[in-house]
Amino acid sequence: MAYETKALFRDDAYLSTAEGVVVAINERGGIVLDQTNFYATSGGQPGDIGHFERADGSAIQIAATVTGETKNEIIHIPGEGQAMPEIGEKLVLHVDWPRRYRLMRMHTACHLLSVICPFPITGAAVGEEESRVDFDLPDASFTRENVTERLMEMIRENTPVTTRWISDEELAANPGLIKSKNVRPPMDSGRIRLVVIGEDGAVDSQPCGGTHVSETQEVGEIHIGKIEKKGRENRRFRIRFGSVPLF
Template identity: 70%
Template sequence: MSSMTALFLEDAYLSTAEAHVTGVREDGGILLDQTCFYATSGGQPGDTGFLERENGDRIQIAGTVTGETKAEIILVPAPGQAVPAVGEKLVQHIDWDRRYRLMRMHTACHLLSVVCPYPITGAAVSETDSRIDFDMTDTIDKAEITAKLMELVNANHPVHRKWISEEDLNANPELVKSKNVRPPRGQGQIRLVCIGEDSSVDSQPCGGTHVGETAEVGEIHIGKIEKKGKENRRFRIRFGPLPA
């Protein structure tokens, strides 16, 4: 398999990028030498958008997924699209408005894990209504949680990335907040997403895309807190102010 560079790991704001086709799978999936398209992983949906050919034609991309490993990123064309040739040069264009909403939401999920420091049992990021499930029994007021979230948003903490070795992660197991899922290993390094100067607010393994400052998240609120079992609470994050 040809090596592929995941450009979004270093620059989440890269919405276009040139690439060469390295392969086309039997199912139509397109492989590139480098990509700014994020693949579905860690609760965050994969990017959509299009590939622009040298003659101006477009190949619409309906989704992006991983292959046998997280390092293999597959762009999934919409039905009826033309098939590019191996070696062909293309320009990638992600649906930036959708991606940016997902970046804001994913960052908001990290902030919620700071406000609610409980083991995470599940999560899903979407454009309008994201959720995190916590292993907890406490009763918490959604207005109180919303206020604490907005304090972190309005403080405009920097959001940045940092790479550590797998040995460093082994020595600091508290960095992993998920109760059931562990960061993928075998690459030698683990990517941390950090919030605050010197990671003062938060630091946890994550391969997703995030905004550069917490103020970019914008106004958010906890729309609902649901009881999902004896020791599980589901928090739903939504954009906009808390309804009266």
């Protein structure tokens, strides 16, 4: 049986603490709640870790968060040897915020990179220290230095980052919103979440269920660490925190 969890992070990525009630524990010991602020692994972004606080003050450490039979079923995986809650128990949910915030900054940087390189995306992975975005990119004129410079220009402009929802029909009428070459957003729920950068999407709009910062300045210092050739027309850009190393 699939359960539906209200995903609080979709409307407020900054909700580091929330409350949830246990509705199920699956056969593998995964905890399903009525609602959660824990992001589940999807779209190249890792799921959250953290802990659940019980009424007696004890903690259940959460080692991973994944989706179940559907994207709307969110399963929290306890660490080894953790006590299990009871069905109906109310918990206080604490996301590992420093880790989540780094992922939010990185994910936003990946969106900015897709503006600088307006080519089909063939793969992506968001990480705490390094992220990668692969483009179907025949043009080899992009360099680490010029892409980094353009990224930092966009970050310093401090453009707002927001979300909005559109219908399946609106997405079908605007196929250019989809940047991924191989993956299409799910279109069976009746609505699609867009991440919008700039007023009315002046910088970018694309379907995404991930978590992002609210303005580009929060991304901070970032650079392209490497551009790798992964095929005749495929380039992998590696994004790293910090300024470009001197050596």
